[in-house]
Amino acid sequence: MSELPLKFDRQGLIPVVIQDDATNEVLMVAFMNDKALERTRESGYTHFYSRSRNTIWRKGEQSGHTQQVRGIFVNCEENSIVIRVIQQGEAACHEGYRSCYYRRLEDDNSYVTIAERIFDPQQVYTHAVGVKQEQAKDKEYISMETEQKLQDALRQLYGVYIYLRDHDLSEESNTSRLLQERSQSYLASRLGDELEELAEVQSGEHVHSGRQSDTVLEGSQVGYWLFLLAAGCSIPYPDFEPHQALLEGYHGRYNDSRVIELREECARMVASGQPEIISRGLTIGFMLIGWACAAAGVDPLAPAEFDLGQMRRKGLVQ
The missing domain is CATH 3.10.20.810 (Phosphoribosyl-AMP cyclohydrolase)
Incomplete structure (x- = not known):
């Protein structure tokens, strides 16, 4: 082309x-x-x-x-x-x-x-009409600052998954084993399960320790399976730009029917076997993480920071 x-x-x-x-x-x-x-x-x-x-x-x-x-x-x-x-x-x-x-x-x-x-x-629209101009400026500034932090965190996470894909550490890392097996159907299935649980946290059907902490946990799990799918398909980070997608979802404020549509669209696309369509499915998946963070009143950085904390404890990042 x-x-x-x-x-x-x-x-x-x-x-x-x-x-x-x-x-x-x-x-x-x-x-x-x-x-x-x-x-x-x-x-x-x-x-x-x-x-x-x-x-x-x-x-x-x-x-x-x-x-x-x-x-x-x-x-x-x-x-x-x-x-x-x-x-x-x-x-x-x-x-x-x-x-x-x-x-x-x-x-x-x-x-x-x-x-x-x-x-x-x-x-x-669920957001208030007539937001004051100064409030809008503050929101814009925070969004730009958050996007950079989010991009740094997600790029670092994806780098770890790429490393675990390229280095066979199966004996000590289940993630590395999954990436060596390259079972896209299994990864897509697990992603579907986690997307459903993330939605159920928002509806109150899936409860562990509270909506906000559960959103961080389930959001990080959705991100995990999305990144494994991306790494397994060798999709470059810029092709799905998860930081932008997550913030798009964070500002989106989708209604229940739209969330269901996005989940179905994501599941269909990541199971397609075609990298360009999978990329779009990954984007939608990260949008849904952002939506859940906004719905629960969670900082959009929180799921990525949770994952980075896990990586630090395992010695995979500094």
């Missing part, structure tokens, strides 16, 4: 116009980086890059109003994109309107609303 010819800006972003494939109506404008565009092309549904949250998000991940891609078009200067979509769910705008362009600018510089609001955003 040839190199992508698009011209991203200095921040690595490109503007994207979303257009209804049936009516030609412009629904919204957003930004993508190369990874968001890659996920859009792989999944067939639009993904964008949030400049405020510094993470990739899937359109409709909270509202369920997703956008199925029908075609991707590039302008003459290769610095912007139009994506024609089937809007699934009636509204593309987070304010509850079909299009983000629901107001007309009048001669006196006032706005006139020209469309009907389809849903009440306060009922659809």
